[in-house]
Amino acid sequence: xxxxxxxxxxxxxxxxxxxxxxxxxxxxxxxxxxxxxxxxxxxxxxxxxxxxxxxxxxxxxxxxxxxxxxxxxxxxxxxxxxxxxxxxxxxxxxxxxxxxxxxxxxxxxxxxxxxxxxxxxxxxxxxxxxxxxxxxxxxxxxxxxxxxxxxxxxxxxxxxxxxxxxxxxxxxxxxxxxxxxxxxxxxxxxxxxxxxxxxxxxxxxxxxxxxxxxxxxxxxxxxxxxxxxxxxxxxxxxxxxxxxxxxxxxxxxxxxxxxxxxxxxxxxxxxxxxxxxxxxxxxxxxxxxxxxxxxxxxxxxxxxxxxxxxxxxxxxxxxxxxxxxxxxxxxxxxxxxxxxxxxxxxxxxxxxxxxxxxxxxxxxxxxxxxxxxxxxxxxxxxxxxxx
Amino acid sequence: xxxxxxxxxxxxxxxxxxxxxxxxxxxxxxxxxxxxxxxxxxxxxxxxxxxxxxxxxxxxxxxxxxxxxxxxxxxxxxxxxxxxxxxxxxxxxxxxxxxxxxxxxxxxxxxxxxxxxxxxxxxxxxxxxxxxxxxxxxxx
Numbered sequence: 001x002x003x004x005x006x007x008x009x010x011x012x013x014x015x016x017x018x019x020x021x022x023x024x025x026x027x028x029x030x031x032x033x034x035x036x037x038x039x040x041x042x043x044x045x046x047x048x049x050x051x052x053x054x055x056x057x058x059x060x061x062x063x064x065x066x067x068x069x070x071x072x073x074x075x076x077x078x079x080x081x082x083x084x085x086x087x088x089x090x091x092x093x094x095x096x097x098x099x100x101x102x103x104x105x106x107x108x109x110x111x112x113x114x115x116x117x118x119x120x121x122x123x124x125x126x127x128x129x130x131x132x133x134x135x136x137x138x139x140x141x142x143x144x145x146x147x148x149x150x151x152x153x154x155x156x157x158x159x160x161x162x163x164x165x166x167x168x169x170x171x172x173x174x175x176x177x178x179x180x181x182x183x184x185x186x187x188x189x190x191x192x193x194x195x196x197x198x199x200x201x202x203x204x205x206x207x208x209x210x211x212x213x214x215x216x217x218x219x220x221x222x223x224x225x226x227x228x229x230x231x232x233x234x235x236x237x238x239x240x241x242x243x244x245x246x247x248x249x250x251x252x253x254x255x256x257x258x259x260x261x262x263x264x265x266x267x268x269x270x271x272x273x274x275x276x277x278x279x280x281x282x283x284x285x286x287x288x289x290x291x292x293x294x295x296x297x298x299x300x301x302x303x304x305x306x307x308x309x310x311x312x313x314x315x316x317x318x319x320x321x322x323x324x325x326x327x328x329x330x331x332x333x334x335x336x337x338x339x340x341x342x343x344x345x346x347x348x349x350x351x352x353x354x355x356x357x358x359x360x361x362x363x364x365x366x367x368x369x370x371x372x373x374x375x376x377x378x379x380x381x382x383x384x385x386x387x
Numbered sequence: 388x389x390x391x392x393x394x395x396x397x398x399x400x401x402x403x404x405x406x407x408x409x410x411x412x413x414x415x416x417x418x419x420x421x422x423x424x425x426x427x428x429x430x431x432x433x434x435x436x437x438x439x440x441x442x443x444x445x446x447x448x449x450x451x452x453x454x455x456x457x458x459x460x461x462x463x464x465x466x467x468x469x470x471x472x473x474x475x476x477x478x479x480x481x482x483x484x485x486x487x488x489x490x491x492x493x494x495x496x497x498x499x500x501x502x503x504x505x506x507x508x509x510x511x512x513x514x515x516x517x518x519x520x521x522x523x524x525x526x527x
Contacts, residue, residue, distance in 0.1 A: 098435075098436075099434045099435070099436040100436050101434075101435050101436050101439060104436055104439040104440060104443060105439065105478065105482070107443060108439065108442060108443055108482055108521065109482065111520060111521055113520035113521070114482055114483045114484075114520045114521070115483040115520075116481060116482060116483050117480060117481055117483055118481050120481075142481050143478060143481060146474050146477040146478055147474070147478070
């Protein structure tokens with residue numbers, strides 16, 4: 001896709017140069033060298049090289065804070081996604097976090113010849129079935145588990161919690177051994193071919209499994225299926241995030257939730273919130289737990305602040321500042337637990353806590369839990385914590 | 388598979404294992420030419436991405452070689468390599484690769500013969516295993 005086509009598709013030509021995007025951008029707040037308005041301006045002036053070779057192209061969090069404020073409705077994150085794809089044709093792939101290990105894993109997964117062993121974590125207490133109408137999409141959590149255990153993140157907990165919740169609702173979902181990464185990170189770092197290969201594979205095996213409904217615990221997988229798979233592959237399934245499924249159930253039949261006397265706050269992941277507009281379902285679920293006190297951070301729902309990194313790229317000191325900012329905001333509410341519903345938000349917050357430490361600035365320590373994991377504990381069906 | 392010649396990439400540390408490879412050469416010890424050697428300063432600087440990219444490039448086996456534990460020029464670099472290897476094996480296991488595809492060996496600068504033996508042994512082992520699923524058709 002040429003720069004002209006990108007401008008046309010994202011309606012960047014409607015830009016009024018009002019600067020609301022740069023004013024609301026969490027990265028611009030910390031990094032004055034980055035401005036979405038200037039990026040769009042460069043595109044409109046046809047300065048392709050300035051854009052494609054700019055370090056700042058990979059600074060965008062694609063969190064949609066800008067576009068939700070844009071009076072002309074310019075889809076800036078899509079503009080970034082497409083421009084990154086253009087940049088990758090010129091050998092520009094950005095500085096991926098963890099040296100690109102996670103993108104490399106996604107690319108390796110895209111190979112059709114491999115036979116994964118990705119379900120060895122399933123324990124006896126979790127019931128899954130070989131076929132059925134409901135499928136649970138695990139995502140990359142089995143790969144994250146070894147990578148992020150150093151920073152005290154048990155990446156599989158959201159998936160395990162979700163499966164236990166589904167079991168307790170009488171659902172024994174299909175879980176596929178040859179499921180692959182949804183392709184989110186590859187798409188957002190410019191590798192469209194890699195994304196397509198993964199998307200086609202997943203769509204294919206899900207069709208073969210005959211699933212009518214797919215449930216997600218990862219906000220990124222959910223967004224990718226809902227928005228991007230719709231553009232690239234054919235897949236006719238009902239899609240639901242675990243929070244929406246729970247909210248539905250609580251609305252209809254109620255759940256036998258135990259009393260949890262805790263003060264919690266909820267962090268909206270960009271993918272679930274601004275990308276898909278799911279704000280109330282997670283909150284309704286939390287409020288349904290007796291004894292819980294849900295306090296909101298100053299910036300919540302549409303105004304929510306991104307966790308600071310996305311697609312495992314653009315992780316730098318500015319990204320860390322954003323995370324610290326958000327963690328301090330969470331702490332200032334007086335909440336005992338910060339709840340989110342994206343495994344990656346959890347990873348990024350924990351990382352900020354580990355590398356910050358108490359000696360190196362403000363105390364940002366606050367327990368972070370996934371929504372599914374938290375609700376599972378309120379239902380008394382959670383997994384034991386590893387020691 | 389008949390006539391399968393495995394391709395190996397070896398990351399060898401500057402102070403021990405690369406010197407061992409050098410010693411094997413100057414001592415005229417023969418070992419199979421299936422290995423491509425890349426010198427790094429320390430086995431502790433081998434980022435997981437080096438290994439993943441090697442498999443992506445189609446290598447059948449990756450050998451990481453460093454100083455014996457306790458002999459590291461940077462005190463504890465090889466300990467890091469050991470921890471990292473354990474983690475990488477877990478990732479490769481999920482991807483469906485055999486543990487043997489990633490080999491970790493301690494070879495000192497004086498062990499030229501052992502370097503050659505290691506390569507010979509590894510080539511035989513990989514011949515038993517067969518080609519990596521990531522191997523590119525063109526090089527097979």
